[in-house]
Amino acid sequence: MKKTLALTTALVGFASAAMAEGEVNVVSWGGAYEMSQVEAYNKPFAEMTGTKVNMIAADNPATPLKAQVEAGNVTGDVFDIEVSDAIRLCDEGALMEIDPAALPAAPDGTAAADDFIDGALLDCAVANIFWGTVIAFDNSKFEGDAPATAADFFDLEKFPGKRGLPKNPKRTLYLALIADGVAADDIYDKLGSDEGVEQAFAKLDTIKNDVVWWEAGAQPVQLLADGEVTMATGYNGRFFDAMVGEGKPFEIIWDGQYMDMDMFVIPKDAPNPEAAMEYLKFATDTQRLADQAKYIAYGPARKSSADLVGMYQDGETEMAPHMPTNPDHLTTAVMDDPEFWADHDAELTERFNSWLAGS
Amino acid sequence: MANATDPHAASVTTASGAGDGTLTTADGKPLARALARSQGRARRRAFLLVLPLLAFILITFVVPIGQMLQRSFHNDGFSANMPQISQWFAENPRGTDIDEAAWTALALDLQASAEERSIGVVGTRINYDVPGTRSLFTSTGRKVRRGIEPPYRETLLDIDEDWGDPVLWGAMRDASTPYTGNFYLASLDRTRAEDGSIEMVPERQQVYQMLFMRTFWLSLLITGLTFVLGFPVAHLLATLPMRKSNLLMILVLLPFWTSLLVRTTSWMVLLQQQGVINDILVWLGVIGDGQRLQMIYNQTGTIIAMTHILLPFMILPLYSVMRTINPSYVRAARSLGATSWTAFRRIYFPQTLPGLGAGALLVFILAVGYYITPALVGGSSGQLISNMIAMHMTDTLNWSMAAALAALLLASVLVLYWLYDRLVGIDNLKLG
Numbered sequence: 001m002k003k004t005l006a007l008t009t010a011l012v013g014f015a016s017a018a019m020a021e022g023e024v025n026v027v028s029w030g031g032a033y034e035m036s037q038v039e040a041y042n043k044p045f046a047e048m049t050g051t052k053v054n055m056i057a058a059d060n061p062a063t064p065l066k067a068q069v070e071a072g073n074v075t076g077d078v079f080d081i082e083v084s085d086a087i088r089l090c091d092e093g094a095l096m097e098i099d100p101a102a103l104p105a106a107p108d109g110t111a112a113a114d115d116f117i118d119g120a121l122l123d124c125a126v127a128n129i130f131w132g133t134v135i136a137f138d139n140s141k142f143e144g145d146a147p148a149t150a151a152d153f154f155d156l157e158k159f160p161g162k163r164g165l166p167k168n169p170k171r172t173l174y175l176a177l178i179a180d181g182v183a184a185d186d187i188y189d190k191l192g193s194d195e196g197v198e199q200a201f202a203k204l205d206t207i208k209n210d211v212v213w214w215e216a217g218a219q220p221v222q223l224l225a226d227g228e229v230t231m232a233t234g235y236n237g238r239f240f241d242a243m244v245g246e247g248k249p250f251e252i253i254w255d256g257q258y259m260d261m262d263m264f265v266i267p268k269d270a271p272n273p274e275a276a277m278e279y280l281k282f283a284t285d286t287q288r289l290a291d292q293a294k295y296i297a298y299g300p301a302r303k304s305s306a307d308l309v310g311m312y313q314d315g316e317t318e319m320a321p322h323m324p325t326n327p328d329h330l331t332t333a334v335m336d337d338p339e340f341w342a343d344h345d346a347e348l349t350e351r352f353n354s355w356l357a358g359s
Numbered sequence: 360m361a362n363a364t365d366p367h368a369a370s371v372t373t374a375s376g377a378g379d380g381t382l383t384t385a386d387g388k389p390l391a392r393a394l395a396r397s398q399g400r401a402r403r404r405a406f407l408l409v410l411p412l413l414a415f416i417l418i419t420f421v422v423p424i425g426q427m428l429q430r431s432f433h434n435d436g437f438s439a440n441m442p443q444i445s446q447w448f449a450e451n452p453r454g455t456d457i458d459e460a461a462w463t464a465l466a467l468d469l470q471a472s473a474e475e476r477s478i479g480v481v482g483t484r485i486n487y488d489v490p491g492t493r494s495l496f497t498s499t500g501r502k503v504r505r506g507i508e509p510p511y512r513e514t515l516l517d518i519d520e521d522w523g524d525p526v527l528w529g530a531m532r533d534a535s536t537p538y539t540g541n542f543y544l545a546s547l548d549r550t551r552a553e554d555g556s557i558e559m560v561p562e563r564q565q566v567y568q569m570l571f572m573r574t575f576w577l578s579l580l581i582t583g584l585t586f587v588l589g590f591p592v593a594h595l596l597a598t599l600p601m602r603k604s605n606l607l608m609i610l611v612l613l614p615f616w617t618s619l620l621v622r623t624t625s626w627m628v629l630l631q632q633q634g635v636i637n638d639i640l641v642w643l644g645v646i647g648d649g650q651r652l653q654m655i656y657n658q659t660g661t662i663i664a665m666t667h668i669l670l671p672f673m674i675l676p677l678y679s680v681m682r683t684i685n686p687s688y689v690r691a692a693r694s695l696g697a698t699s700w701t702a703f704r705r706i707y708f709p710q711t712l713p714g715l716g717a718g719a720l721l722v723f724i725l726a727v728g729y730y731i732t733p734a735l736v737g738g739s740s741g742q743l744i745s746n747m748i749a750m751h752m753t754d755t756l757n758w759s760m761a762a763a764l765a766a767l768l769l770a771s772v773l774v775l776y777w778l779y780d781r782l783v784g785i786d787n788l789k790l791g
Contacts, residue, residue: 353566
């Protein structure tokens with residue numbers, strides 16, 4: 001009896017200590033991207049508020065979020081997820097609504113609602129960065145001409161070697177269509193039709209036997225570095241990190257980049273919603289978003305942050321040419337269409353799997 | 360304890376009763392009943408001892424699995440959030456014209472559901488059956504959240520003319536009761552046509568039947584390979600002197616104790632195109648630098664890695680059975696003129712069957728449900744049905760579909776188990 005009493009007392013003491021201190025569990029994407037968030041958001045936040053920030057890595061944080069909500073056991077406070085997932089989960093009532101008026105204004109006094117780029121504020125989500133899925137290749141593997149377009153990615157004769165592609169329909173079908181000559185603006189019309197999807201799969205068929213499929217964002221960089229593949233698509237910030245941070249001989253092809261936003265959301269049943277909201281406000285202010293670009297090549301979601309973006313942390317690399325939002329990189333860029341994917345993700349994933357599993 | 364009603368005492372002082380033939384205890388009760396009562400008490404006490412285990416199994420195993428399986432035929436995403444239109448479907452049989460009452464019910468349900476933010480759940484449920492309709496629900500929901508005015512039919516058709524689609528109404532009717540067999544149909548690559556009959560899905564969308572076949576075929580192959588590789592090892596372990604066999608046993612157990620992920624990743628390092636094996640082959644000049652072998656990220660990778668990982672499950676039961684086989688039987692056979700092959704075939708091998716049966720069953724059942732290893736090294740051609748279950752659990756979050764696939768897998772394993780019992784006999788099993 002005495003023992004039980006001591007145990008429960010200890011537990012209660014522990015629990016209240018944890019509450020008093022306050023902790024925020026942030027689920028993000030791991031790797032170089034997570035590192036940039038730790039440096040730009042977490043460390044200064046912990047220093048300022050004394051709140052401990054636990055960073056948890058996932059291949060795609062929406063996956064644990066959905067599972068936690070479905071199972072009724074939410075352990076994360078803040079999740080960093082894609083737009084389509086944010087819209088979907090908001091519609092299903094799983095997320096806290098976020099009032100734009102609660103977000104800090106820009107340094108010149110512009111309200112947050114006007115300072116964020118169009119589409120960066122949703123009912124339940126606040127964007128932090130723009131990021132691109134791009135093609136990268138190992139420069140040392142090709143003699144003579146280097147690949148320069150999305151079509152070259154599918155040209156195994158001219159540029160031999162394996163290809164790395166993500167194992168999902170969202171970031172593969174569009175690339176096949178771009179390489180097949182479809183204009184960036186027509187991508188979703190095409191993908192909405194049966195013939196368009198057929199066309200995309202037919203194009204993918206031409207390289208199917210030479211594809212290594214990846215699932216986590218760190219994998220394409222590893223596959224390129226190991227020499228398992230000569231070209232791969234992946235997240236531009238990760239390639240930047242390998243190129244500039246680690247001096248790997250990679251080059252990025254901006255033709256046919258797929259641009260997406262990452263958004264911070266707070267689940268309705270978050271264990272520590274107040275601290276989560278504080279964290280979210282802090283992380284999406286002008287200075288913090290600009291700071292993140294010091295560590296990784298992703299574009300801030302606030303207009304006022306753009307001017308504050310300068311050099312990479314090494315102090316000599318200009319960030320602008322590496323940003324997915326650079327105007328030069330947007331000519332053939334495909335913007336993510338969350339509504340389209342909310343509707344068709346399940347169907348196209350099924351078709352994609354069926355295509356993948358068939359020999 | 361030793362009072363007059365003690366039945367144990369009674370059993371010693373039997374037959375003290377009247378001469379009517381029945382045995383009674385000292386206090387005159389029939390002996391049979393007293394005995395049954397005392398044994399019943401002992402049984403209850405024994406039952407109380409296993410009660411914790413029973414409760415544990417019930418809470419951690421039977422209930423969750425039951426709940427999960429229930430999802431495969433029970434999904435109330437639509438019916439719970441759209442009560443009025445579900446009611447209308449219940450009152451009007453298939454084929455009834457969609458009247459004003461139906462439109463009113465639909466419109467009011469949509470409005471209410473959008474207001475409490477459950478419209479996404481409703482849309483997701485219908486989207487399973489009619490792809491591309493999720494946004495119809497959510498975008499309409501956004502427009503009517505603040506209220507909707509009659510005439511409802513015109514208002515809804517005005518928002519999106521897809522609301523008049525008979526296929527959509529058919530799907531809503533299917534979803535209006537929480538019980539459905541559609542997830543099982545989908546698990547077998549089948550779907551319900553507009554008139555309610557069952558048909559195959561288009562060929563390019565068929566995947567599950569093929570994956571079930573592949574899963575069973577690969578599991579069988581892996582079981583066979585573990586037998587071929589494991590049998591000699593087990594025999595060696597059983598016949599070597601203790602000192603040497605202990606060392607060998609550690610070699611078998613060491614990988615068994617190593618984390619699954621570590622072992623799988625090691626295979627990636629060994630087998631990949633720029634990996635150790637290919638490097639050695641190129642260095643030896645067996646193959647050119649341009650013809651490196653593709654041994655991973657395909658079916659070969661899955662087979663190699665899974666065979667290695669499941670090998671101990673074959674070796675250990677075999678070993679424990681072989682240890683008990685008396686070597687003099689084989690010697691006797693040899694001395695009676697059998698060749699070593701005949702002695703092995705007719706004398707030794709049949710005695711190992713209980714171990715072989717246990718090992719094969721273990722390996723096969725484990726292989727059927729494997730998913731981490733194929734996910735990591737299987738590429739596209741080495742994926743198994745469990746990878747689809749995992750995908751529906753974590754990615755598409757269609758837990759009903761995952762449950763239906765899992766239930767089919769479970770059922771087919773049970774059928775195989777039953778077959779095994781009929782053909783070999785489960786009493787013959789020896790696990791260790």
